[in-house]
Amino acid sequence: xxxxxxxxxxxxxxxxxxxxxxxxxxxxxxxxxxxxxxxxxxxxxxxxxxxxxxxxxxxxxxxxxxxxxxxxxxxxxxxxxxxxxxxxxxxxxxxxxxxxxxxxxxxxxxxxxxxxxxxxxxxxxxxxxxxxxxxxxxxxxxxxxxxxxxxxxxxxxxxxxxxxxxxxxxxxxxxxxxxxxxxxxxxxxxxxxxxxxxxxxxxxxxxxxxxxxxxxxxxxxxxxxxxxxxxxxxxxxxxxxxxxxxxxxxxxxxxxxxxxxxxxxxxxxxxxxxxxxxxxxxxxxxxxxxxxxxxxxxxxxxxxxxxxx
Numbered sequence: 001x002x003x004x005x006x007x008x009x010x011x012x013x014x015x016x017x018x019x020x021x022x023x024x025x026x027x028x029x030x031x032x033x034x035x036x037x038x039x040x041x042x043x044x045x046x047x048x049x050x051x052x053x054x055x056x057x058x059x060x061x062x063x064x065x066x067x068x069x070x071x072x073x074x075x076x077x078x079x080x081x082x083x084x085x086x087x088x089x090x091x092x093x094x095x096x097x098x099x100x101x102x103x104x105x106x107x108x109x110x111x112x113x114x115x116x117x118x119x120x121x122x123x124x125x126x127x128x129x130x131x132x133x134x135x136x137x138x139x140x141x142x143x144x145x146x147x148x149x150x151x152x153x154x155x156x157x158x159x160x161x162x163x164x165x166x167x168x169x170x171x172x173x174x175x176x177x178x179x180x181x182x183x184x185x186x187x188x189x190x191x192x193x194x195x196x197x198x199x200x201x202x203x204x205x206x207x208x209x210x211x212x213x214x215x216x217x218x219x220x221x222x223x224x225x226x227x228x229x230x231x232x233x234x235x236x237x238x239x240x241x242x243x244x245x246x247x248x249x250x251x252x253x254x255x256x257x258x259x260x261x262x263x264x265x266x267x268x269x270x271x272x273x274x275x276x277x278x279x280x281x282x283x284x285x286x287x288x289x290x291x292x293x294x295x296x297x298x299x300x301x302x303x304x305x306x307x308x309x
Contacts, residue, residue, distance in 0.1 A: 058129045062193055065183045066130035068293060069197070071308055072179060073121040074136045075300065076172055079143060080115035083165065084108070089138035096143075098160045107166070107214045114207050121200055128196070134306045145253065145302040153302060154249025164243050166215045167250075171257050173208040175291070175299050178257075180204060182290035205288070256299045260289045 058066070082092040085100060103111075126132075134140070146153025158165040180201035187194040242251045264272040264283040271283035278285075291299075297309055 058193075059189070062187060062190055063129060063131075065186050065197075066125055066128065066193070067133045068296075068308075069180070069183070069200075070122065070125040070130040070132060071134055071136060071304075072176055072296070072300065073118055073125060074132070075141060075303060076176065077115060077118035077122050078136075078138050078141055079169075079172060080111055080118060081138070082143060084111055084115060086115070087138050092138055092141070092143070095159050096165070099158065099162055099165055102162045103165070104162075104217065106217065107162070110210050110214050111169075114210065117203055117207065121203070124196075124200070128193075134304070134308055136304075136306065140305050141303050142305060143303060145249070147302055148305045154247045154253065155303075157245065157247065157250075161243070161245065163215070163218050164246065164250075166211055166218070167243050167246065167254075170208065170211045170215065171254055171299075173204060173211055174288070175257050175296060176204040177201060177208055177288050178291040179293075179296045181288060182292055182296070184290070253299065253302070256295070259291075259295070263287070263289055 078087060078092065081087040082089070083096045083100070083103075085093045085096070087093045142148065142153065143155065143158065144153035145155040155164075155168050158168040180197055184194065184198065184201075187197055242254055246254075262280075262284045264270060264280050266287055271277060271286060272280045277283050301308060
């Protein structure tokens with residue numbers, strides 16, 4: 001059963017918060033649909049079951065956020081499908097044909113799990129009113145990072161080097177985490193939508209953690225330091241945590257992903273000064289900073305053939 005591991009491995013406590021009472025309160029047509037979804041272990045399906053009526057009339061600003069989130073989730077889903085040789089596009093599967101046999105079995109299992117979650121996120125967002133406004137499909141992406149050009153982009157190495165592939169996956173996951181956080185303020189007028197988005201955000205954060213563990217499993221020769229919250233060094237750049245063979249364009253893209261992640265102040269509190277948190281380094285690693293939509297577009301547009309501005 002494709003969703004059976006979702007709750008146990010990603011966010012088991014969510015089941016305790018999705019009750020029949022929640023379903024009725026949020027307008028689901030039957031509590032049994034939520035129960036069936038939870039039996040499958042699928043939080044997005046369960047949320048869709050309890051939220052369809054609540055999302056029936058989406059304000060334009062909220063729908064715009066969900067449409068953009070859907071585009072990002074389709075991108076991540078198609079990326080992992082291509083890596084795993086599951087894309088409906090033979091050309092996309094071929095991009096990772098060389099690296100695929102070199103990926104450790106445990107890392108493949110993690111990628112399969114993450115891909116199922118991304119697929120669930122796509123289905124959930126569609127079910128609550130998001131629209132595929134950019135008409136994205138399996139062939140809508142250039143995973144080398146050079147849009148529609150036939151010339152390979154700065155991430156072409158992901159097709160032949162397992163360490164670089166995981167570095168690329170980490171950038172994608174961390175962008176998703178910061179993107180959801182960046183849009184939270186635009187969803188505060190609808191508590192149901194905000195709750196759903198933050199639950200997906202928490203799953204994306206766990207994906208990022210899983211990718212970091214996978215990178216560590218390849219050994220210390222693959223890359224230097226991996227930070228817990230972003231791959232930042234003191235000045236907020238990612239260069240010191242990129243694989244040694246990373247092209248300059250990939251490092252530049254990583255610097256966009258982690259821009260501002262060296263912040264040590266949350267609200268008005270300087271976290272670095274409150275106690276034994278590891279100084280500025282520990283304080284900056286403790287939080288993911290939000291990215292604006294424009295910042296996210298700047299990061300991901302090179303991978304999208306359609307214009308997603």
